[in-house]
Amino acid sequence: MPKPKVYVTRELPERGLKIIKKYFDTEVWTEYAPPPKKLIIEKAKNVDALASLLSDKIDAEVFDAAPRLKIVAQMAVGFDNIDVQEATKRGIYVTNTPEVLTDTTADFAWTLLMAVARRVVEADKYVRTGQWKVGWHPSMMSGRDIHHATIGIVGAGRIGYAVAKRAKGFDMKVLFYDVIPRPEMEKELRAKRVDLDTLFKESDFVSIHVP
Incomplete structure (x- = not known):
């Protein structure tokens, strides 16, 4: 039986x-840039499944060309690029990969926060461009401490929660704003829900996690 x-x-x-x-009998687009939509339409004519990314527009035009298509499997949390309503009308399954990048994204948010706080990128450029000529000075690229500071998190969903969880390791005070209550965040992380004005006034660092 063929695959x-x-x-x-x-x-x-x-x-x-x-x-x-x-x-599956598998064909893969191997170039770095995304495939043109015309090519996706052409390939969709004879496949049972599409494995897509956010950069691929999968809509009625694609479905019209794909009489055998049974599923669009998206390697991403989001799926705004797929016309789910149109797929549903045609009995085509649409899947995504929720939560697989929650911790990864939170880690990267902390990478950026720490780089800014400690002026890492600025200091790297300072050295590489030959400006570091006088040894060391107490005020040179010192940045500011993260530990015991206050972080404000806008959007306390999965990623916002993961960022807040990491903040506790630095003994930070955690404020957050969300349109819905997050009692688990207040109970488990001792975070405080505040309005946006308060968050911006009282936070040393702000991390935004909303669409």
Whole structure:
């Protein structure tokens, strides 16, 4: 029995592709930039599945060309690029990958916050451009402390919560703003829900996690 066919719109990590290839007759777009929509439409004509990314517009035009299509599997949390309503009308499944990047995104938010606080990028440029000529001075690129400071988090969903959780490791005071109550954040992390004006007035650092 022949395997179902899938078109993968980007070269995914080998571990994932290996699993896909085990169960599907697989064709992969191997260039770094996303495939043109015309190509996706052409490839969709003869496949049972599409594995897509956020940069791929998957809409009625694609579905019209894909009589065999049964599923669009998106490697992303978001799926604004897919016309889900149109897919539902045609009985085509749409899947995404929620929560897989929650901790990764929170880690990166902290990377940026710490780089700004300690002037890492600025200091790197200072050295690489030959401006560091006088040794060390107490006020040179000292930045500011993160520990025991106040962080304000706008948007206390999964990622906002993960950022707040990391803040506790620095003994920070955590303020947050969200349109809905987050009692688990207040109870588990001792974070305080405040209005936006208060958050901006009292925070040393602000991390925004809203669409």
